[in-house]
Amino acid sequence: MSGVRVLVGTRKGAFILSSDGRREQWDVSGPHFAGWEIYHLKGSPADPDRLYASQSSGWSGQVIQRSDDGGATWEPVGNDFSYDGTPGTHQWYDGTPHPWEFARVWHLEPSLDDPDTVFAGVEDAGLFRSTDGGREWHELAGLRGHGSGPSWQPGAGGMCLHTIILDPARPARMFTAISAAGAFRSDDAGQTWQPINRGLKSEGIPDPDAEVGHCVHRLAMHPAQPHVLYMQKHWDVMRSDDAGDSWHEVSGNLPTDFGFPIDVHAHEPDTIYVVPITSDALHFPPEGKLRVYRSKTGGDEWEPLTEGLPQENCYVNVLRDAMAVDSLDSCGVYFGTTGGQVYASADAGDSWSHIVRDLPAVLSVEVQTLS
Amino acid sequence: MIRVVLPSHLRTLARVDGEVELQVDGQVTQASVLDALEARYPMLRGTIRYQHGGQRRAFIRFFACEQDLSHEQPDTPLPAAVATGAEPYLIVGAMAGG
Numbered sequence: 001m002s003g004v005r006v007l008v009g010t011r012k013g014a015f016i017l018s019s020d021g022r023r024e025q026w027d028v029s030g031p032h033f034a035g036w037e038i039y040h041l042k043g044s045p046a047d048p049d050r051l052y053a054s055q056s057s058g059w060s061g062q063v064i065q066r067s068d069d070g071g072a073t074w075e076p077v078g079n080d081f082s083y084d085g086t087p088g089t090h091q092w093y094d095g096t097p098h099p100w101e102f103a104r105v106w107h108l109e110p111s112l113d114d115p116d117t118v119f120a121g122v123e124d125a126g127l128f129r130s131t132d133g134g135r136e137w138h139e140l141a142g143l144r145g146h147g148s149g150p151s152w153q154p155g156a157g158g159m160c161l162h163t164i165i166l167d168p169a170r171p172a173r174m175f176t177a178i179s180a181a182g183a184f185r186s187d188d189a190g191q192t193w194q195p196i197n198r199g200l201k202s203e204g205i206p207d208p209d210a211e212v213g214h215c216v217h218r219l220a221m222h223p224a225q226p227h228v229l230y231m232q233k234h235w236d237v238m239r240s241d242d243a244g245d246s247w248h249e250v251s252g253n254l255p256t257d258f259g260f261p262i263d264v265h266a267h268e269p270d271t272i273y274v275v276p277i278t279s280d281a282l283h284f285p286p287e288g289k290l291r292v293y294r295s296k297t298g299g300d301e302w303e304p305l306t307e308g309l310p311q312e313n314c315y316v317n318v319l320r321d322a323m324a325v326d327s328l329d330s331c332g333v334y335f336g337t338t339g340g341q342v343y344a345s346a347d348a349g350d351s352w353s354h355i356v357r358d359l360p361a362v363l364s365v366e367v368q369t370l371s
Numbered sequence: 372m373i374r375v376v377l378p379s380h381l382r383t384l385a386r387v388d389g390e391v392e393l394q395v396d397g398q399v400t401q402a403s404v405l406d407a408l409e410a411r412y413p414m415l416r417g418t419i420r421y422q423h424g425g426q427r428r429a430f431i432r433f434f435a436c437e438q439d440l441s442h443e444q445p446d447t448p449l450p451a452a453v454a455t456g457a458e459p460y461l462i463v464g465a466m467a468g469g
Contacts, residue, residue, distance in 0.1 A: 035380050059430040059464045060381060060418035076384065076414035080422050 004326045005070065005368040006334055007051065008342055009038035012360035014053055016071045021328055023346040026355045032074065033065065040321055040364040042108050043070075047115040048368050052134060054105040054120070062104055064120075066134045077134035081105070081122055084141035090124065091153040100124045100144070107321060109164035112171075119190075121161030125152060125178040127190060140190040143176060148195060148212045155180035155215050155234075162320055163216070168223045175229065175244065180215040183231065185244050196244030200233060218320045220262045222269035230272050230299070232262040232320070237274055239299050250299020255286050261323035265348060266331040270298035273325075273333060273349060275318040284315035292335070294349050308352035309343065316341070321364035328369060336362025372456050373404055378431075378464035381419070385412040390459060399454040401433060402445035419462060434461040 006017040013031030032038075036055045044050040051067040053074070062081065065074045087100035103123040111117035120128040120137060126144050128137040143149075143161075152159060160179055167173035172189045175196075182197040200214045215234035222228065231238040231247065235258050238247045251257035256276045265271035272295050278286045285291060290309045293302040316339035326332035333349050336342045340359035345352045372392040377385065385391075393407040402425065409416045420427050425445060427433070432441045436450045436458050452458040 034383070057380060059378070059428065060384075061428060063384065063414070063418065079417050082423060 002328060003370045004328065004332060005043070005048075005370060006324075006342065006344070006355065007041040007043065007071070007364075007366040007368070008336055008356075008359065008362060009040050009053070009321075009364035010336075010340070010360040010362050011037055014038040014041055014055075015356070015359060017342065017355050023328075023332055023344060028356055029071065032071070033063075036063070037104075038363065039104060040107050040366070042110055042366045043368045044110040044115040044118075046111065046113050048370055050110070050115040050133075052108045052110060052118050054108055056104040062102070064105065064108075064134050078130065078136050081120070081126075081128055081137050082139075083126060083144070084139040087144075089150060090159065091151055093154065095153075097150070100126070102126075103158060106160045106162045107164055109166065112166050112168055119164050119166075119174075121164050121176065123158045123160035124154075125159045125161040125181060127161055127164070127176060129190065142186070142191050143184060143193045146184075146193045146195075148181070151212060152178065152181040153213065163219045165219055165221050165229075167221075167226045169226045173226075173243070175219055175221070177216040177219050177231075179217065180213060180234075182212045182214040183216050183219060183229075183244055196240070197247070198245065199240075199247035200238065201236070201249075202234065204234075217260045218262050220264050220272065222264040225269040228269065228298070230262050230264065232259050232274055234258065234280060237262065237299060250295070252295070252300035252302055254293055254302050255291075259318075260320040261318055261335065263323045263325055263333070265333075266325045266327040268296070268331075271296045271348070272299065273323065274302075275323070275335065277317060283317045288312055288314050290314040290316065290337075292333070292349055292352075305345075305349040305352070307350065308345075319363055321366075322362050324365050324367040326367045326369045332367065334365050334367055336365045338362065373399060373407070373453065374456050374459040375404065375408060376459045376461045377415075378462060380464065381415060381462070384414055384418065387412070392456075399449050400446050401440065401443065401449060401460075404449065404460055405445075430465040432463045432465050434463055435459070 002021040008015040013034040015030035018027045039054045041053040049070045053065040055063040089097035092098035107121040109119040116133040127140045163177035165175040184193045218232045220230045229240040237251045239250045289311045292305040316337035323335040331348045333345045338361040341357045342355045375391040
């Protein structure tokens with residue numbers, strides 16, 4: 001029987017929420033790695049029992065955990081993230097050069113076809129790859145070294161590489177996004193990179209044609225339409241129809257176009273989801289109403305989804321890696337909040353209910369669809 | 372045997388309860404104790420000191436015999452009471468961060 005496994009990373013541990021295909025009754029496992037920050041967990045598309053988790057703390061740094069049994073047991077693997085060669089500098093907040101320093105892994109992206117290959121996006125922004133199940137990590141330094149790296153500046157949350165998307169149609173193509181540098185594309189399996197930020201407008205950047213410096217919060221892609229990318233930027237929801245070569249705004253009738261996550265329906269490549277947040281200064285939903293917005297037209301025309309979500313006195317945030325979809329016949333949509341709730345919809349967003357409501361602040365949500 | 376006390380989050384990571392006992396050959400220093408600890412518990416590499424250069428992580432402290440040894444050189448011999456196992460070597464997660 002089909003089912004789903006929701007992988008939740010929080011400020012104080014990881015949780016695994018499991019259900020059958022009806023998605024009505026849930027089993028909650030955790031906290032795993034209690035007391036540690038779990039920025040992200042993700043399962044291998046090639047082997048659903050293979051999971052990777054990024055575990056970190058301000059005291060003891062980075063640990064990578066691996067499970068080979070769907071999260072029942074875990075094994076610490078390699079945690080040496082050394083930048084390739086002499087790391088050099090990027091810009092600090094005051095514009096002075098600042099040495100590249102590893103802080104943590106924000107995002108783990110397992111290969112589409114090899115359980116032992118996994119990519120890691122880190123702070124200070126860099127892309128690493130392991131081909132032995134997480135034991136050893138090597139930087140794909142072409143991203144950091146493509147030319148604009150010394151001019152990158154951290155956003156308020158740190159200079160993190162938070163998005164990694166692998167193109168299923170062109171195995172050598174991948175996309176990354178960095179706060180606050182922008183989006184980048186590689187067409188040679190990560191060896192060389194180019195910025196793909198043409199069309200982005202950011203009021204904090206004086207040059208309207210700036211190649212980098214844009215605070216991209218999240219990218220999303222549907223595997224059946226890999227040349228179409230969606231972006232939630234600091235402000236603005238954007239769309240590209242040419243794999244990032246150019247972007248146009250699709251914020252349309254959203255009540256605010258500030259936000260963090262963006263995701264795509266599993267079966268409808270033009271149906272997308274965002275969670276509007278009041279502003280960069282007010283990281284909570286407008287009017288205290290938690291609303292997911294759905295567009296069935298690939299942007300511009302948006303409808304609020306509110307059934308089952310709190311519509312008063314709600315002042316949580318939904319972070320960039322905290323939304324995901326399953327691929328059951330009726331697409332499930334999931335998101336977690338900084339208030340510790342994980343909400344699920346088994347009908348593509350029409351109605352919602354909480355799976356759990358009192359976890360630590362949720363940092364990430366991923367979903368595995370199990371057959 | 373050298374007795375080592377880990378902070379709770381590292382005991383969990385290393386899957387140990389209570390003190391760790393280590394055999395250290397040669398001179399007993401902070402570096403040789405940490406080398407022996409990491410050899411037996413590889414998952415602790417990088418969590419107490421950096422993997423390259425061996426510098427202590429900022430919010431980890433080293434205590435023994437009612438002394439703060441955090442700023443001692445890694446190759447300075449530890450007190451005799453630690454070397455004989457009469458006193459434990461304490462690896463402490465500093466109280467910081469609220």
